[in-house]
Amino acid sequence: MTNKPLRWGIMGTGGIAGAFAQDLKLTESGVVAAVGSRTVESAGRFADQHDIDTRHGSYEALASDPGVDVVYVATPHPMHHANARLALEAGKPVLVEKPFTMDAGEARDLVDLARDKGLFLMEAMWTRFLPHVRHIRELLPQLGDIVTVSADHGQWFAEDPAFRLFAPELGGGALLDLGIYPVSFASMVLGAPERVAAMVTPAFTGVDAQMSMLFGYASGAQAVLTCTLSAVSPTTAVIVGTDARIEVDGPFYAPASFTLVPREGERRRFEYVDEGRGLRHQADEVALRLAAGDTESPLMPLGETVSIMTTMDQVLAATRT
Structure with a gap:
């Protein structure tokens, strides 16, 4: 995929973050280089469990870590927008766990920011890459x-x-x-x-x-x-x-x-x-696109991610009428 494996930084220490860390061990395209949480204790527990050398007690520290090539946002849904924006502002390519954001407005904001900065951004709808x-x-x-x-x-x-x-x-x-x-x-x-x-x-x-x-x-x-x-x-x-x-x-x-x-x-x-949970395929896709200099994936394009969030907004609105 690349000359060297991508060095991933994981934001969040929940179940999906752990599954992603484990599945990365099944691919040669990337490794987990660091983990960030709201407390150093939480980051430490996750790092010990998944054999990660670098642990950060804040998301800001992870986003600014020069040893991280790409950030995976795996925090609770309401935090996706702010956390992904933090990583993009730090100049990092970002993979954002689904749902991408809480609504289409937040999704458009992230897409606009990534495009303005020329950075890769993708929704972690891992099903697409199976x-x-x-x-x-x-x-x-x-x-x-x-x-x-x-x-x-x-x-x-x-x-x-x-x-x-x-x-x-x-x-x-x-x-x-x-x-x-x-x-x-x-x-x-x-x-x-x-x-x-x-x-x-x-x-x-x-x-x-x-x-x-x-x-x-x-x-x-x-x-x-x-x-x-x-x-x-x-x-x-x-x-x-x-x-x-x-x-x-x-x-x-x-x-x-x-x-x-x-x-x-x-x-x-x-x-x-398939070996593992299936999350490794999206990691391979990110590595492939970054090696090619792409800023989004044709299998999960940013325009479609915004469209999906718009549809989700419409679903919620339809239940209120």
Whole structure:
């Protein structure tokens, strides 16, 4: 990817940060050089757990560390905008965990800043870079005209008001954390919807516990998407076209296998097995683009990230009408 492995600095010490650190060990494109947290104690625990030499007790120190080539923002959702802006202002390329920001306005601000500075920026929608998803994109022309996209993402979480998915101040709710996957999947296939309808069931803390979405497109296609914090759903996806359909096993957003089902003829099964969680592929993409001098990825372009956040805003607005 590059002459030397990229030196990653990780902002945040939560579960996804740990998974990313572990998956980086499966690739030759990068290594974790430093971690930053709001306290040196938290950074130290994470660094000890993942064999990281440099630990910083502030995000500012991480962003300004000359030993860091690229920053991965893995803090809670409401902090993404400020943390990514901090890294960009320090002149660092940035990978921002999904959801990219809390709303489209914040997303546009980061994109504008990155473009003004000529810096690389990308949403960490790691699904886009998985081998089975790359293959699905290659097969889309075989489906004919796309009629329907359906996808769900449901997990069960104990009702704890301190847990981030139930905490409003931490950006809780099913849509931002789980629903982003079906919404992004539909965007990949169909682009931005013309019409958005949604129905929500609130959790005991007031955040959205369950969301059902219906998107309409200029072509006449529709997307039917759901997410919930209250139950384990199949977490599958289907792309239905006039000539064939693709059925993606669950969880569709992680390394998965899929089946191509033509309107006439034999089914074709595509089996995929991937080492690790699948997060290493986005790290390889960042290394590839930085080596090429690119400031964004064609697989997860910044314009589409802003479009997705706009759609998420529309979904939330539709639940208030």
